[in-house]
Amino acid sequence: SIPVIIDCDTGVDDALALLFAVRHPGLDVRAVTCVAGNTDVDGVVRNTLTVLEQAGAPEIPVARGAGRPLIEPARSARHVHGEDGMGDIGLPAPRRAPVDVDAVTLLRREILASPRPVTLIPTAPLTNIALLLRSHPEVTRNIERIVFMGGAVACGNATPVAEFNIWHDPEAAAILLTAGVPLTMYGLDVFQQVVVDGTDVRRLRASADPGTRLAGELLAHRPAAPDITPDPEAGGIGDAGAVCAVVDPAGITTSLLPVEVSLAPGPTRGQTIVDRRLRHGESELHTGTSERPLVDVALDVDVARFVKLYLT
Numbered sequence: 001s002i003p004v005i006i007d008c009d010t011g012v013d014d015a016l017a018l019l020f021a022v023r024h025p026g027l028d029v030r031a032v033t034c035v036a037g038n039t040d041v042d043g044v045v046r047n048t049l050t051v052l053e054q055a056g057a058p059e060i061p062v063a064r065g066a067g068r069p070l071i072e073p074a075r076s077a078r079h080v081h082g083e084d085g086m087g088d089i090g091l092p093a094p095r096r097a098p099v100d101v102d103a104v105t106l107l108r109r110e111i112l113a114s115p116r117p118v119t120l121i122p123t124a125p126l127t128n129i130a131l132l133l134r135s136h137p138e139v140t141r142n143i144e145r146i147v148f149m150g151g152a153v154a155c156g157n158a159t160p161v162a163e164f165n166i167w168h169d170p171e172a173a174a175i176l177l178t179a180g181v182p183l184t185m186y187g188l189d190v191f192q193q194v195v196v197d198g199t200d201v202r203r204l205r206a207s208a209d210p211g212t213r214l215a216g217e218l219l220a221h222r223p224a225a226p227d228i229t230p231d232p233e234a235g236g237i238g239d240a241g242a243v244c245a246v247v248d249p250a251g252i253t254t255s256l257l258p259v260e261v262s263l264a265p266g267p268t269r270g271q272t273i274v275d276r277r278l279r280h281g282e283s284e285l286h287t288g289t290s291e292r293p294l295v296d297v298a299l300d301v302d303v304a305r306f307v308k309l310y311l312t
């Protein structure tokens, strides 16, 4: 199985990602690290521990990471994810505590200790990952790839042009993009497409298994946008799609394209600028530089394939 580490800001859809990842036989989740994003980092740690307990995976080490972005203060997304960051569905408190080392230390330790190169799956602002890459650049030799949920080719969500995870810590995203590690960007363009229909959401909610039931409850808190499906009870798997992309990379269509992040103050801050001009014949643009690194950008997703994968 593929050794992975998930760096998350649990988070309704981060929870959906964890529930899927720890149960998939093709993945070996070696650690989960937490960062401020959807809610404050202590809330993220609590939510993550509880979700792993409900998923029947209480042994996976969880570490607390950055409580704020590299430069800016933390900005809450409670309006999206509820007061507790988990849709206020009444999750119990966790029974255990995080490990006694911070996220960067745990990431370094697990990456270097893994017999096979590790795939990192950040589903949150990239603060922990940036701190790791800057403080321990030697880890890159045992990183297979970083498949991150973040960015957008077309339209943003936190702002008209910026996706939340990148917008929350654009400097961290810039460090990731220029780190020289193979990258896959699972951005909003595909993220929003993958929805489970209402019939399946109801079936999951009625399950006898606590992890499956929790996934159903969470999906019910993530109604799909009306332009994606007319089904009012359909729920988006969100961050879990990035995990699907690791298990089944053929489910997304990617192009290797230059990606930059706007660090400018003002309305473009946090925008991922994906240069698709080469798709119109300007192939001389198709070269990576340290300023314009090439990223495998997910441009399309086989929705039925990922939904089937998520539900089995």
Ligand code: BDR
Residues within 6 Å of the ligand: 011, 012, 013, 014, 038, 077, 080, 123, 124, 149, 157, 163, 164, 165, 238, 239
């Ligand atoms: C991202 O932001 C968070 O709200 C979600 O968990 C996802 O990681 C989408 O922009």
Ligand code: CA
Residues within 6 Å of the ligand: 008, 009, 010, 011, 013, 014, 038, 123, 124, 239
């Ligand atoms: Ca997230």
